[in-house]
Amino acid sequence: DVKVTQSSRYLVKRTGEKVFLECVQDMDHENMFWYRQDPGLGLRLIYFSYDVKMKEKGDIPEGYSVSREKKERFSLILESASTNQTSMYLCASALGGQPQHFGDGTRLSIL
Amino acid sequence: AQSVTQPDIHITVSEGASLELRCNYSYGATPYLFWYVQSPGQGLQLLLKYFSGDTLVQGIKGFEAEFKRSQSSFNLRKPSVHWSDAAEYFCAVGAPTNAGKSTFGDGTTLTVKP
Numbered sequence: 001d002v003k004v005t006q007s008s009r010y011l012v013k014r015t016g017e018k019v020f021l022e023c024v025q026d027m028d029h030e031n032m033f034w035y036r037q038d039p040g041l042g043l044r045l046i047y048f049s050y051d052v053k054m055k056e057k058g059d060i061p062e063g064y065s066v067s068r069e070k071k072e073r074f075s076l077i078l079e080s081a082s083t084n085q086t087s088m089y090l091c092a093s094a095l096g097g098q099p100q101h102f103g104d105g106t107r108l109s110i111l
Numbered sequence: 112a113q114s115v116t117q118p119d120i121h122i123t124v125s126e127g128a129s130l131e132l133r134c135n136y137s138y139g140a141t142p143y144l145f146w147y148v149q150s151p152g153q154g155l156q157l158l159l160k161y162f163s164g165d166t167l168v169q170g171i172k173g174f175e176a177e178f179k180r181s182q183s184s185f186n187l188r189k190p191s192v193h194w195s196d197a198a199e200y201f202c203a204v205g206a207p208t209n210a211g212k213s214t215f216g217d218g219t220t221l222t223v224k225p
Contacts, residue, residue: 004154031211040120042217043155043201050211090154094211099145102154 002027006091006103013110019078021106023091032074033100034058034066037088049074081110113138113204117216124192125224132187132219134202143205144185145213146176150198158200161185172196197223 007022025032031050035043035058045058047066055066063085067075074093078085086109092100114137124130136142143162147155159170166178176187185202199220205213 033212040217043215045212048212092155097143097205097207097211099147099157099160100155100211100213102147102156104154105152107152 002029002093002101004091004093004101004103006089006106008106009104011106011108013078013081013108015081015083015110017078017081019081019108019110021076021078021089021091021108023074023076023093023103024072025074025093025101026072027093027095027101028071029093029095029101030071031094031096031100032068033092033094034064034074034076035090035092036060036085037090037105043090046076083110086110113142113206113214115202115204115214115216117200117202117219119219120217121220121222123222123224126194127191130187130189130192130196130221132200132202132221134185134187134216135183136185136202136204137183138204138206140206141180143207143213144176144178145203145205146170146174146185146187147201147203147215148172148198149201149218155201158187192221192223194223194225197221 033048034046049068065077091103094100116135146158202216203213
């Protein structure tokens with residue numbers, strides 16, 4: 001069964017810090033995604049990657065960057081964390097147009 | 112551009128009652144359609160998917176959904192709801208190309224009364 005693992009379930013950081021959220025999948029999927037989820041706003045796509053070192057902006061990329069140096073790992077980076085980036089972050093992977101497989105999420109608080 | 116509308120933000124049903132969650136999509140061609148469920152504090156889990164063929168699809172946990180092209184709908188149903196079905200449900204539309212990107216609805220929260 002596909003496993004998508006996010007490095008932290010809960011994370012607390014301070015304003016201005018550089019924050020790294022890590023995601024690893026074990027099924028050789030070429031596509032990986034980062035979403036943030038906020039009450040009443042559903043899932044919003046931040047960035048996605050369709051191959052190693054390839055990335056595209058999603059709907060809300062501002063304040064974020066990503067890195068995909070290996071196929072199984074997709075990192076989300078908050079360059080300078082701000083309080084409005086407090087949210088639940090979900091990582092997902094998929095093979096082609098197949099359904100996405102999600103990690104359990106990282107609840108990030110920026111103080 | 113593709114889009115998904117889930118008209119009901121919150122639905123409450125009694126345990127044992129039937130359930131229907133609505134989903135309307137906008138997409139130029141035949142879409143890939145999905146329903147996911149999210150329990151509190153968890154990621155999303157796939158309930159069922161539609162790619163082509165039979166318009167009535169069966170999923171896990173006793174759920175089914177029907178694709179109606181004329182109505183641009185993909186409603187989720189369950190004949191008898193269990194307390195453990197209380198969760199948030201997301202409809203999504205995707206495509207065979209476009210790097211597997213899906214567009215998600217805003218979700219419907221299901222509360223089950225005892």
